[in-house]
Amino acid sequence: MTGDLRDGRIVIVGASLAGLRAAETLRDEGFTGSLTVVGDEPCPPYDRPPLSKQVLLGQAAADTTGLPMRRDPDADWLLGVRATGLDPLGKRVMLADGESLSYDRLLIATGTRARPWPNPEEAALDGVFTLRTRDDAAGLAERLAAGPQRVLVVGGGFTGSEIASACRERGLDVTVTERGPAPLVGALGGTLSKLAAVMQRNHGVDLRCGVTITALRGDGNGRFIGAELSDGSRIDADVCVAALGAIRNVEWLADSGLAAGPRGIACDAGCRAFNMYGIVTDDVFVAGDVSRFPHPLFGYQMLSLEHWGNAVAQAEVAAHNMVNPGPLRRPHLALPTFWSTQFGLNIKSVGVPTFSDHVVIAQGSLEARRLTMVYGYQGRVTAAVTVNMAKSLDYYTHLIETAASFPPPPGAADRAIAADIPIPSDVPDPKQLSHGPTVALTGYLPDRRLTVVQPTG
Amino acid sequence: MTADTLLARITDYANRPDPWALYAKLREAGPVVRQADGSYVVGTYHEIAALLHDPRMSVDPRIRGKATHKPPFLRLDDPEHHRLRTLAMRPFGPPHSPGRVDAMRGEIARITEELMEVFQPGRQVDVVDDFAYPLPVTVICRLLGVPREDEPLFREWSDALVASADVRPEEDSTERDRAGDQARIEMGRYLVDLAEQRRGHPSDDMLSAFVNEPDPALRLTAEELAETAVLLLIAGHETTVNLITNGVLTLLRHPEHLDQLRRDPDLLPRAVEELLRYEPPVHMRERIPLADIDVAGTTIPQGASVVLVLASGNRDPKRFQEPDRFDPTRPDNEHLGFGSGIHLCYGAPLARIEAQAALGALLPHLGTARLVQDPPPYRQNAMLRGPRHLPIQL
Numbered sequence: 001m002t003g004d005l006r007d008g009r010i011v012i013v014g015a016s017l018a019g020l021r022a023a024e025t026l027r028d029e030g031f032t033g034s035l036t037v038v039g040d041e042p043c044p045p046y047d048r049p050p051l052s053k054q055v056l057l058g059q060a061a062a063d064t065t066g067l068p069m070r071r072d073p074d075a076d077w078l079l080g081v082r083a084t085g086l087d088p089l090g091k092r093v094m095l096a097d098g099e100s101l102s103y104d105r106l107l108i109a110t111g112t113r114a115r116p117w118p119n120p121e122e123a124a125l126d127g128v129f130t131l132r133t134r135d136d137a138a139g140l141a142e143r144l145a146a147g148p149q150r151v152l153v154v155g156g157g158f159t160g161s162e163i164a165s166a167c168r169e170r171g172l173d174v175t176v177t178e179r180g181p182a183p184l185v186g187a188l189g190g191t192l193s194k195l196a197a198v199m200q201r202n203h204g205v206d207l208r209c210g211v212t213i214t215a216l217r218g219d220g221n222g223r224f225i226g227a228e229l230s231d232g233s234r235i236d237a238d239v240c241v242a243a244l245g246a247i248r249n250v251e252w253l254a255d256s257g258l259a260a261g262p263r264g265i266a267c268d269a270g271c272r273a274f275n276m277y278g279i280v281t282d283d284v285f286v287a288g289d290v291s292r293f294p295h296p297l298f299g300y301q302m303l304s305l306e307h308w309g310n311a312v313a314q315a316e317v318a319a320h321n322m323v324n325p326g327p328l329r330r331p332h333l334a335l336p337t338f339w340s341t342q343f344g345l346n347i348k349s350v351g352v353p354t355f356s357d358h359v360v361i362a363q364g365s366l367e368a369r370r371l372t373m374v375y376g377y378q379g380r381v382t383a384a385v386t387v388n389m390a391k392s393l394d395y396y397t398h399l400i401e402t403a404a405s406f407p408p409p410p411g412a413a414d415r416a417i418a419a420d421i422p423i424p425s426d427v428p429d430p431k432q433l434s435h436g437p438t439v440a441l442t443g444y445l446p447d448r449r450l451t452v453v454q455p456t457g
Numbered sequence: 458m459t460a461d462t463l464l465a466r467i468t469d470y471a472n473r474p475d476p477w478a479l480y481a482k483l484r485e486a487g488p489v490v491r492q493a494d495g496s497y498v499v500g501t502y503h504e505i506a507a508l509l510h511d512p513r514m515s516v517d518p519r520i521r522g523k524a525t526h527k528p529p530f531l532r533l534d535d536p537e538h539h540r541l542r543t544l545a546m547r548p549f550g551p552p553h554s555p556g557r558v559d560a561m562r563g564e565i566a567r568i569t570e571e572l573m574e575v576f577q578p579g580r581q582v583d584v585v586d587d588f589a590y591p592l593p594v595t596v597i598c599r600l601l602g603v604p605r606e607d608e609p610l611f612r613e614w615s616d617a618l619v620a621s622a623d624v625r626p627e628e629d630s631t632e633r634d635r636a637g638d639q640a641r642i643e644m645g646r647y648l649v650d651l652a653e654q655r656r657g658h659p660s661d662d663m664l665s666a667f668v669n670e671p672d673p674a675l676r677l678t679a680e681e682l683a684e685t686a687v688l689l690l691i692a693g694h695e696t697t698v699n700l701i702t703n704g705v706l707t708l709l710r711h712p713e714h715l716d717q718l719r720r721d722p723d724l725l726p727r728a729v730e731e732l733l734r735y736e737p738p739v740h741m742r743e744r745i746p747l748a749d750i751d752v753a754g755t756t757i758p759q760g761a762s763v764v765l766v767l768a769s770g771n772r773d774p775k776r777f778q779e780p781d782r783f784d785p786t787r788p789d790n791e792h793l794g795f796g797s798g799i800h801l802c803y804g805a806p807l808a809r810i811e812a813q814a815a816l817g818a819l820l821p822h823l824g825t826a827r828l829v830q831d832p833p834p835y836r837q838n839a840m841l842r843g844p845r846h847l848p849i850q851l
Contacts, residue, residue, distance in 0.1 A: 362512075363512055363535070364535075364536065368536065370536075370539070391510075391798055391799045391801070392510070392512060392799070394506070394510040394797075394798070395507075395510040395511055395512060398507055398510075409513070409748065410513075410748060411512070411513030411746070411747040411748030411750070411759075412512030412513055412747070413512065413513075413515055413517075413534035413535055413536075413747060414512065414534065414535040414536045414539075415512070
């Protein structure tokens with residue numbers, strides 16, 4: 001059995017971080033069969049985190065963020081070709097160029113794309129951007145380098161905030177609009193979102209919360225010149241970035257019979273895809289942003305994560321499980337982690353901050369701009385976020401993994417007085433925000449309705 | 458023998474050449490092993506790592522009444538530790554001086570080349586006195602701005618200070634503490650004097666940078682400058698000596714890996730990481746819990762002395778496959794050679810570059826070299842463990 005699994009044909013759809021790491025791991029695990037990686041972008045796998053940071057600052061060109069390969073995965077790369085359909089019975093992936101690929105086992109790692117500005121005519125105005133791909137970043141960086149009068153960022157999530165931070169660092173005037181009460185509130189809850197708002201304003205961002213953009217204005221010749229807001233005000237700007245969150249690339253699976261929807265493709269802890277009846281497949285695997293998987297530390301809810309670290313960890317587990325028989329398969333249990341740098345702050349998170357009812361500042365203080373915020377749900381620690389205090393994260397990771405009681409025990413030398421008084425975590429319903437959540441709990445808990453899956457389009 | 462005398466046996470000078478069997482006993486008796494004197498010893502990787510990251514573990518000796526002066530950042534807790542370490546980092550590393558250590562490569566190579574002159578075929582050399590000691594001393598002198606010729610002066614202070622910081626449970630430490638205190642005060646005065654000479658006349662060294670900092674909010678007080686400079690000068694060479702010497706010793710004991718490195722010098726950075734795991738320069742660190750702390754079923758009471766045996770964690774089979782095998786190609790080598798957590802070695806980037814340069818330069822000469830004495834004579838210190846001399850025949 002094992003011998004068979006190490007041979008045959010494997011197709012990976014998606015040639016970004018998860019696809020590459022899976023391909024490498026398959027070879028590490030001894031897979032000797034044929035390996036094909038399909039990607040709709042024309043270039044080899046590249047890294048996306050620098051696109052909203054170093055690239056926008058002009059410190060790195062957009063085409064220099066190629067991902068280093070840990071080893072040559074000895075794969076056939078079909079780049080610039082979109083997968084358009086899947087026939088799970090015939091075991092074939094249909095491609096946009098009319099060809100098809102047959103497989104013995106398939107890994108789906110098609111990730112996400114940027115949610116476009118909803119009005120297509122306005123979205124097509126010259127000067128209106130989204131930021132997801134290398135080309136997006138190159139185009140936006142070029143506009144920022146040309147010194148626009150003002151940049152409008154729609155959406156105060158991580159991507160929007162990082163773009164605004166880069167603009168300010170370049171000395172550009174920038175307006176951020178967010179429908180929710182503060183930036184980052186959807187990911188970090190009330191207290192840290194207030195810090196984020198203060199940091200933005202201290203750095204000169206024109207931050208407007210509780211408003212939406214009702215229209216993007218053109219000059220009649222197809223150039224973006226400004227926007228109208230729900231409070232009746234107008235903004236003049238020559239660049240607009242719609243940072244509204246991401247859309248899962250699942251449309252090509254519409255007729256596949258897989259459990260693919262707006263929150264991603266549901267899979268088990270071993271990365272095997274479910275079909276629409278909730279039956280687990282044994283030859284279709286999922287990894288990265290496009291997946292939706294159960295996690296025992298968070299009530300076995302299905303998690304949808306848009307995290308770099310998750311893409312790597314899940315791809316490695318999926319690849320291992322693709323070439324190993326049942327009893328040797330591993331679960332994907334890694335704790336969600338992510339980081340962001342903006343406005344001089346280094347923000348790191350472990351666990352699921354939105355899976356919380358209360359928070360405490362366990363170390364440091366808001367005043368010092370250096371702190372550890374610990375999140376609890378029903379008396380146990382479920383997440384921690386550090387601001388300029390990344391070395392503290394390991395300790396809290398252990399508390400989350402062991403379901404330690406919340407609030408965390410006293411004794412830290414730099415423990416704030418406030419650490420003994422938990423306050424509500426104040427995580428809003430994502431529906432109230434401009435940007436989609438980067439972490440979504442998509443299951444059901446009796447006392448909460450965090451997320452309602454809505455059909456797109 | 459019972460487990461509650463393990464620390465005494467580990468620190469017994471007779472066991473300096475080979476503490477590894479005792480470390481294995483420590484891990485078997487552990488994870489947390491109480492000693493007869495009420496102190497605790499931990500020798501397993503995951504528990505050491507957990508305690509190094511636990512914000513309730515203090516490094517401040519004043520808690521146990523061991524000192525009255527404000528110690529350097531190595532022995533301070535956050536937030537004061539963070540403030541002073543960040544200030545000390547400004548002229549040394551990122552974000553304010555990102556290229557500083559890397560820019561030392563050329564100079565380190567030159568110093569190495571000069572020292573290599575004694576490595577002539579047929580000669581007997583002492584790797585410690587002829588090479589592994591003078592290299593890091595010269596480097597840290599250049600970096601800090603300390604005259605190299607003052608070495609005999611600060612060597613004496615450094616010896617006294619390092620001895621006073623050692624873990625010796627069986628011994629009355631009064632005299633060592635007194636001598637250490639005296640050395641600290643004299644050495645601090647000496648370094649502050651050097652810094653003061655540069656006030657208003659900045660040169661390209663760290664003492665200059667500290668004393669000429671224009672922003673008052675980022676300035677060290679005289680007392681902080683003394684403590685920081687003493688720490689950097691001592692830590693800048695006492696540990697790297699051991700790393701380089703242990704490296705030579707290990708390679709001569711493993712000729713197959715010596716050959717491998719001679720054939721493929723690109724392996725050197727990984728080989729240095731493996732040395733930091735296999736024969737680390739720092740074997741243990743002490744911590745004091747600020748609250749009762751549960752570790753793997755044992756409650757360590759507030760205020761107890763907790764000795765974390767980093768070198769034992771590096772050989773924990775629950776973390777590393779075949780931990781007693783020296784393997785320069787070892788994957789997943791997250792060793793405790795530089796510690797972990799907020800006190801992770803400040804000088805690690807410099808130590809890495811020095812060890813890579815030193816061993817890289819020595820490699821061509823070690824092909825036919827042999828150890829004159831194995832095991833070599835060791836320094837007294839159990840915490841900073843390394844040979845006092847390493848005579849080799851070229």
